[in-house]
Amino acid sequence: MDKIDKEILSLLQRQSDMPVADIAEQVGLTSTPCWRRIQRLQQQGIIAQKVALLNAAELGLHMTVFVQIKAARHDGKWLDNFANHVSAFDEVVEFYRMSGEYDYLLKVLVADMASFDHFYKRLVKGIELNDVTSSFAMEQMKYSTALPLHHL
Template sequence: MQNFVLDAFDRKILTILQNDATLSVSEIAERVGLSQTPCWKRIKRLEQEGVIDRRVAILNPERLGLHVTVIVAVRTSHHSDEWLQTFADGVSQIPEVVEFYRMSGDVDYLLKVVARDIADYDRIYRKLTKVAPLHDVSSSFAMQEIKSTTALPLGS
């Protein structure tokens, strides 16, 4: 897939939307120095080209009682496409898994899990280990969140 070329206006629009996607087109246009119609056309083009994937509300996990963040490292001795499909489908059905990556190196998969507490994580862990045969599952509990963002670096 080819990279999409952004100009200065596109980068400004995307920076604003990454921080607050609820702003009106007129507010965004004013902030970037465009009139409404050209700004709206740029936003629509960025959506059509897939640069803007979706717009979401970012929730506060603490306010929702999700006090534990766990990084789970998974190792497996199974590497077939069929096994991966089974594992990916099963993990995707666990809503507490909020990020899921296939890795290079010593760890095969990394998952980010949110849970209410340790007992809740144990419930999630037991569900995870039933999805497919696993060689090793190692859980690391986050002590403090230092940085968390959904904003991507846009360069200059």
């Protein structure tokens, strides 16, 4: 990973559909070597995928909820069932196993409180949980999908 690769990644993180010719010009290459670098970064798994980022508010998803869960049990079968259960919800956009007081953290996007209540009832149904607590985001202060690259 050299300086040019980092510049390419930085540009693609901001606009994944930027034409290769434009990327090449900005990083000081011609199109073919630039395209080869992008292909290599994809083959190495550094570029995992290219997606369109949608505006949640414009799609009516006005509520962000962070749900913390304490596991009912700590065995492989429960974990597999729980992971499958949670992953099946479209509302869950991020899902982490955590250290600390709570075992799992979910980031949930919904339209409103009624939608969250509907989600919550489906979440707790059919899976044994020890404790569930939810925090409602009042204001998004920063949002970025761009990963920091300065350490490379």
